[in-house]
Amino acid sequence: MSRDALSFPSSSAKPIEHYLPESTGLARPLYPHVTLTYATSLDANLSLSPGVQTALSGTQSKAMTHFLRSKHAAILIGAGTAIADDPSLNCRIEGVGGYGGPGLEGQPRPVVLDPKGRWKVNAESKVVKLAKEGRGLGPWVIGAQDTPIEESKHRALTDAGGSYITLPTDSSGRFDWANILNILGTKGITSVMVEGGGSVINELLSPRAIGLVDSVIVTIAPVWLGKNGVQVCPDERKNEGGVKMSVGKLKDVRWLPLGEDVVLCGRPAWQ
Ligand SMILES: NC(=O)C1=CN([C@@H]2O[C@H](COP(=O)(O)OP(=O)(O)OC[C@H]3O[C@@H](n4cnc5c(N)ncnc54)[C@H](O)[C@@H]3O)[C@@H](O)[C@H]2O)C=CC1
Numbered sequence: 001m002s003r004d005a006l007s008f009p010s011s012s013a014k015p016i017e018h019y020l021p022e023s024t025g026l027a028r029p030l031y032p033h034v035t036l037t038y039a040t041s042l043d044a045n046l047s048l049s050p051g052v053q054t055a056l057s058g059t060q061s062k063a064m065t066h067f068l069r070s071k072h073a074a075i076l077i078g079a080g081t082a083i084a085d086d087p088s089l090n091c092r093i094e095g096v097g098g099y100g101g102p103g104l105e106g107q108p109r110p111v112v113l114d115p116k117g118r119w120k121v122n123a124e125s126k127v128v129k130l131a132k133e134g135r136g137l138g139p140w141v142i143g144a145q146d147t148p149i150e151e152s153k154h155r156a157l158t159d160a161g162g163s164y165i166t167l168p169t170d171s172s173g174r175f176d177w178a179n180i181l182n183i184l185g186t187k188g189i190t191s192v193m194v195e196g197g198g199s200v201i202n203e204l205l206s207p208r209a210i211g212l213v214d215s216v217i218v219t220i221a222p223v224w225l226g227k228n229g230v231q232v233c234p235d236e237r238k239n240e241g242g243v244k245m246s247v248g249k250l251k252d253v254r255w256l257p258l259g260e261d262v263v264l265c266g267r268p269a270w271q
């Protein structure tokens with residue numbers, strides 16, 4: 001077994017495969033398959049507070065996350081997570097490229113939403129270092145069209161094989177999710193694993209983001225994090241203009257115990 005590699009048994013992988021992207025083609029014309037996945041506490045928190053990385057997944061569910069990473073073309077996070085966690089965003093399952101396998105096979109493309117250029121990506125960022133070591137792909141940063149990237153950040157990205165992509169923003173400085181997925185699709189990304197954080201997840205679970213998420217895979221850890229946590233709690237699903245909103249329920253649900261955690265898989269029933 002190669003250094004740092006994780007393993008995930010095929011008996012545990014089998015029930016999850018039902019929720020994974022097809023290995024060929026885009027799920028919808030120009031839109032990648034989207035799997036929304038995260039680890040949560042019993043009080044629906046992702047972390048103790050916005051700037052604090054909090055380990056929730058146990059050994060087996062962490063290996064599951066890396067198995068999921070190996071099955072997606074890209075991993076997407078918001079700038080808040082990139083700043084708080086300095087994440088690796090690579091796949092460390094035994095047998096993928098950089099972990100016993102050839103080239104970069106099975107490594108997902110890290111994508112960071114950073115409209116205002118808040119993430120100080122540089123040569124010391126973990127994701128950049130891993131790409132240079134041949135253990136991950138270089139990150140793509142999606143920034144706002146009216147926010148030019150600093151030269152040093154641009155160099156850090158391109159030296160690692162990454163790039164800077166721009167999109168238009170709305171009046172509150174947000175990208176439209178259809179635009180995000182569309183630009184990734186046009187760049188050959190057929191599937192995206194959205195990992196967080198709170199603001200990204202809450203947007204994609206909101207009643208407005210209809211038809212964009214294909215699967216939801218949530219690790220629930222037996223822990224409470226308390227009231228200052230970054231909570232998964234999407235916008236209210238209220239009736240507007242007489243149009244009745246459905247509740248944010250999952251269908252096609254499976255619960256899988258993994259060590260001390262339980263993994264919930266399903267598909268949005270509201271689209
Ligand atoms: N337990 C878990 O599985 C995970 C936990 N986390 C935790 O979550 C926390 C970070 O969460 P948040 O502070 O909510 O940050 P976040 O990671 O959701 O990033 C928010 C930022 O992303 C950008 N963004 C998001 N949606 C956008 C859109 N539609 N258009 C343009 N820009 C957009 C904006 O810059 C926004 O300020 C950290 O503490 C991190 O450790 C993060 C990922 C997974």
Ligand SMILES: Nc1nc(O)c(N)c(N[C@@H]2O[C@H](COP(=O)(O)O)[C@@H](O)[C@H]2O)n1
Nearest residue numbers: 039054055056057065085087088089195
């Ligand atoms: N699945 C999962 N379980 C947890 O307990 C977590 N804290 C996270 N966080 C996400 O994973 C990223 C860190 O990944 P690396 O090991 O550095 O590659 C972090 O940025 C969150 O997206 N996930």
